[in-house]
Amino acid sequence: MSSVILETQALTKTYKRTIALDHIDLKIEKGKIYGFIGQNGAGKTTLLRLVTGLSFPDSGTLSLWGKSSDSQLQEQRKRIGCMIETPALFPSLTARQNLEVQRIQRGIPDKAIIEHCLNLVGLKETGKKRVRNFSLGMRQRLGIAAALLHMPEFLILDEPVNGLDPAGIVEIRNLLKALNKEYGITILVSSHILEELYQTASEFILIDNGKIIEELSDRELNERCRRHIAIRTKDTEKALLVLEDRLDTEQLQLMPDGTIRLYDCLDDLEKVAAVLSDAHLLVTGLTLSGDTLEDYFLSKVGGKSHD
Ligand SMILES: Nc1ncnc2c1ncn2[C@@H]1O[C@H](COP(=O)(O)OP(=O)(O)OP(=O)(O)O)[C@@H](O)[C@H]1O
Numbered sequence: 032m033s034s035v036i037l038e039t040q041a042l043t044k045t046y047k048r049t050i051a052l053d054h055i056d057l058k059i060e061k062g063k064i065y066g067f068i069g070q071n072g073a074g075k076t077t078l079l080r081l082v083t084g085l086s087f088p089d090s091g092t093l094s095l096w097g098k099s100s101d102s103q104l105q106e107q108r109k110r111i112g113c114m115i116e117t118p119a120l121f122p123s124l125t126a127r128q129n130l131e132v133q134r135i136q137r138g139i140p141d142k143a144i145i146e147h148c149l150n151l152v153g154l155k156e157t158g159k160k161r162v163r164n165f166s167l168g169m170r171q172r173l174g175i176a177a178a179l180l181h182m183p184e185f186l187i188l189d190e191p192v193n194g195l196d197p198a199g200i201v202e203i204r205n206l207l208k209a210l211n212k213e214y215g216i217t218i219l220v221s222s223h224i225l226e227e228l229y230q231t232a233s234e235f236i237l238i239d240n241g242k243i244i245e246e247l248s249d250r251e252l253n254e255r256c257r258r259h260i261a262i263r264t265k266d267t268e269k270a271l272l273v274l275e276d277r278l279d280t281e282q283l284q285l286m287p288d289g290t291i292r293l294y295d296c297l298d299d300l301e302k303v304a305a306v307l308s309d310a311h312l313l314v315t316g317l318t319l320s321g322d323t324l325e326d327y328f329l330s331k332v333g334g335k336s337h338d
Contacts, residue, residue: 035061037095039057039092040092041090042090045089050240055078055243057243059219061217064208064218065234066235067219067220068221069332071223076116079115084108095107112180114189116190118173123163125157125160125161126173127145127149129173130148133177144181154172172203183216188218188220190223207220225324229324234246235247235252252324257294261318262307263290263291264314264315273306273310274293278296280296
């Protein structure tokens with residue numbers, strides 16, 4: 032059985048003169064957490080709205096669990112839970128009452144699901160407290176509980192950590208990881224800050240100006256952002272041996288373009304240069320490299336906001 036949950040091909044959406052999505056090709060596979068990252072106006076919400084059926088594309092195809100006709104898509108969307116933009120909650124009701132309203136509105140028969148969902152998001156003990164007195168983080172968690180009421184296989188969340196303080200971000204991060212690990216829920220979560228989803232997602236999709244600019248795994252992201260000394264020399268084999276021996280390190284990697292990356296001695300560039308020079312190696316490049324997550328993201332999206 033295919034593990035692809037969502038697939039889009041050349042998906043395009045235009046609003047008057049704005050191309051919100053420009054030929055998006057995307058694949059979401061079962062069991063992973065995808066971070067969907069882009070600056071304000073990049074097209075994140077537009078894509079999530081198309082997937083959840085809140086809006087329709089101008090051209091291109093979209094399939095869910097391999098089904099792509101309009102009627103099939105509507106059926107498959109029942110397997111999705113979503114929270115797009117601010118969760119629709121009644122401020123004068125409690126968490127339980129809010130979920131009960133949603134349960135009835137959506138025709139979900141199982142009453143016990145409310146306690147289960149409150150428990151999942153850590154809001155079981157909120158008792159008579161009205162939602163108007165909830166913190167932003169609690170509201171977001173209640174919104175996620177509402178999205179989980181029908182026990183979806185695929186959860187779509189639009190900027191759930193936007194505006195949260197660091198503790199609130201950690202709460203959502205832990206919740207998403209638990210939903211993924213313990214219940215096998217596949218998650219697509221958007222943010223305009225790569226760092227916010229860095230410890231949550233295992234796959235990252237970067238979008239800018241309506242176009243997907245990069246897809247990479249957490250491992251690839253770490254690799255690209257890890258601080259290192261980049262060394263270029265004609266005799267890479269000898270250089271690797273010399274560095275390993277004289278610096279007493281195994282933190283070395285030979286890249287496909289012939290550059291050596293040294294993940295050690297980052298504060299002692301001079302020592303590294305001296306070791307190479309003592310071994311009579313001709314060095315053509317020796318630089319401290321590696322981006323912060325933010326720098327990496329900005330280097331990809333051109334460092335400008337589209338607001
Ligand atoms: N209903 C609409 N009418 C006109 N233009 C729209 C509409 N919705 C979105 N847009 C435009 O489409 C582009 C993509 O917007 P979208 O909301 O998808 O971006 P986003 O990445 O979700 O950003 P944000 O984080 O600010 O919501 C923007 O230029 C936006 O102004």
